[in-house]
């Protein structure tokens with residue numbers, strides 16, 4: 430039976446195992462409506478448009494600053 434002639438080095442083994450962890454850049458298209466990056470062939474998550482038609486109504490645009498304020502823990506005055 431065919432056998433490997435040489436044992437693979439630790440480095441070579443680890444390089445092979447590291448590949449699944451590699452982060453690959455997703456293919457992103459630019460939304461023609463709002464110019465935000467979106468997944469191709471999918472409704473834009475930012476404005477809800479697809480092919481020039483509003484498919485989903487997005488209630489309000491998320492503001493990153495306000496979201497962080499909500500994440501802060503409420504005061505424990507009631508306890």
Ligand SMILES: [Zn+2]
Nearest residue numbers: 460463473476
């Ligand atoms: Zn959009």
